[in-house]
Amino acid sequence: xxxxxxxxxxxxxxxxxxxxxxxxxxxxxxxxxxxxxxxxxxxxxxxxxxxxxxxxxxxxxxxxxxxxxxxxxxxxxxxxxxxxxxxxxxxxxxxxxxxxxxxxxxxxxxxxxxxxxxxxxxxxxxxxxxxxxxxxxxxxxxxxxxxxxxxxxxxxxxxxxxxxxxxxxxxxxxxxxxxxxxxxxxxxxxxxxxxxxxxxxxxxxxxxxxxxxxxxxxxxxxxxxxxxxxxxxxxx
Numbered sequence: 001x002x003x004x005x006x007x008x009x010x011x012x013x014x015x016x017x018x019x020x021x022x023x024x025x026x027x028x029x030x031x032x033x034x035x036x037x038x039x040x041x042x043x044x045x046x047x048x049x050x051x052x053x054x055x056x057x058x059x060x061x062x063x064x065x066x067x068x069x070x071x072x073x074x075x076x077x078x079x080x081x082x083x084x085x086x087x088x089x090x091x092x093x094x095x096x097x098x099x100x101x102x103x104x105x106x107x108x109x110x111x112x113x114x115x116x117x118x119x120x121x122x123x124x125x126x127x128x129x130x131x132x133x134x135x136x137x138x139x140x141x142x143x144x145x146x147x148x149x150x151x152x153x154x155x156x157x158x159x160x161x162x163x164x165x166x167x168x169x170x171x172x173x174x175x176x177x178x179x180x181x182x183x184x185x186x187x188x189x190x191x192x193x194x195x196x197x198x199x200x201x202x203x204x205x206x207x208x209x210x211x212x213x214x215x216x217x218x219x220x221x222x223x224x225x226x227x228x229x230x231x232x233x234x235x236x
């Protein structure tokens with residue numbers, strides 16, 4: 001029983017290996033790229049629209065709504081990054097119904113790459129919103145003593161993102177593999193459907209956490225407004 005798609009080798013030459021993680025990762029990216037191109041090639045603003053455009057609008061609207069609810073003021077600005085993260089992880093879970101397919105998110109290398117992309121995107125969005133100096137000052141809030149703790153927090157939450165997604169996706173694959181060896185076929189099918197649901201939940205959690213981190217990095221601290229001066233009244 002394979003514990004990770006890294007163990008499924010399609011081609012190897014010396015130290016170079018082409019495993020299932022690489023193949024399925026690039027396959028998912030190809031599906032997303034080609035699918036988005038095909039769906040968006042005939043967009044229209046007329047009342048009669050294709051089913052694919054309606055589905056696309058539902059997905060985009062839902063993602064924008066979630067980004068806005070978290071606290072980001074301009075959700076369209078972050079749609080490209082956060083929307084792609086969600087669709088990639090969700091599609092990786094949906095494709096588990098395909099025989100012979102193993103989700104690349106069950107590999108620690110894939111989840112680490114996704115977490116690192118969030119780790120890089122957070123300061124980039126933060127610097128763009130607050131400026132380089134303003135973003136660096138956020139590490140010293142409320143006091144300079146918090147600087148090392150804030151840095152450790154940045155690193156630890158990146159590790160937590162990777163391990164959480166990897167552990168949940170790999171555990172589902174392991175349970176299905178074990179059940180296939182000791183139970184009839186029908187029960188693993190039910191577990192596969194439950195694993196599909198779990199994968200969608202993990203995609204949503206990963207998306208929300210990434211959104212929260214970016215929202216925290218781009219949030220500007222509002223200064224307290226000084227009270228308006230009182231008007232002096234003169235009596236005759």
